[in-house]
Amino acid sequence: MPSMPAPLPLPAQGPRFLVVVDAAHGGSDTGARIGDGVLEKDITLGIAARLRSTLHARGIDVVTIRTADVNLLAVDRAQTANHAQGAACLTIHATATGSGVHLYTSSLTPTTNARFMPWQTAQSAYVTQSLKLESEIDSALAHAEIPVSLGRASVAPMDSMTCAEVAVEMAPLVGGHVTGAKPVTDVSYQKQVVDAVAAALEQWRSDWRQ
């Protein structure tokens, strides 16, 4: 009886590249008031949906934490993000002040990863990775000629996330030599920012394990 050939060994699979996108605020937490009757929670939801479809089009899997106008606790957002084990976590914000895009990473002091991390400071083991991701997004936005400012901040639930986490805050575009003035609600401006962030995440796909 002919013997069955030995099964071919399965190719070694690394961790899946997945992006977690969180539209900040929602429900009774309206966030900032941007212009007449426009609320931050609605802007962030729109940008998150646009980013999700742009990333899907580039073949990147996405988990969206908030998909409707609902209240979500910071602890639940962090739990969902940590459970998804994303290679990148982005929290989308919008504001009426400043210019361009503000990128924020956690202000925690970087530490090494331990088996158990305190919930309030879990991000400290990922700060170095978060700064690298921030740098990728910064380059992509600069390439798209969008002014960027970088900073460190303490904003919930950022400090409890166990992934490379960057808060992307979209501000109006102040008119300059290269750019014309555009409000946060401008769809073409939102698309420009989303495309740049998606390009950065595509680059991150080849860099994140280094």
Added chain:
Amino acid sequence: MVSKAQKYLFFLMLLVCVTMAAFLIRLRNRAQDRLQEQAMSAPAEIAEAATSAPKTVTLYVPNDLDDSLTAVERKISLPGDRNAQARVILESLVEAYRAPDSTHPMEVASGIDDVYFLSVPQGQDTTGGGGQIAVVDLSGALATAQPSGIEPETLTLLSMMATLHANLPAVTQVHFLVDGQPRETLAGHADLTRTYLASEVDRPSAAVPGGGL
């Protein structure tokens, strides 16, 4: 039947009670006089300090457009009391926020209710001893007037921390309250539940005398 000895004991104890009551009343009156004297002399001290020669203080004024802090020197009269000094310095900073050409505009009349100091607990003090936590009690009006967003809220906190640390170097940590109560965020973003390290705020080195205000 009450014995003679019991009668003597009763009157003796009554005498002791009356003497003690008189002594306590006298002590209370003395304490009252002392408090009244302090209350009368305090306004004089404050008035004296308020009219003292103006001192140069450094304010770190935020700029929303480039996410920066600019050091600005101002001469202001400071009271003698350290808590009041911190409050006056921070009120000058809030005054810069509401200036017509402000780079961090905020329409608020008065921003600081109180500032008080605590010693940094042993083991947390990275200065080798003597470090202080400044507890800044922001007014509800400031929290209401604060533009909402990660950048504007973070800049407000950073400018207050940098200003406190520059003028009162013993202040290494800062905790914020609003209307005397702990609060989750300043205006929806910046975390107020934690104590911040004031000594680690990145500040520009050059101070601009009177510039920008």
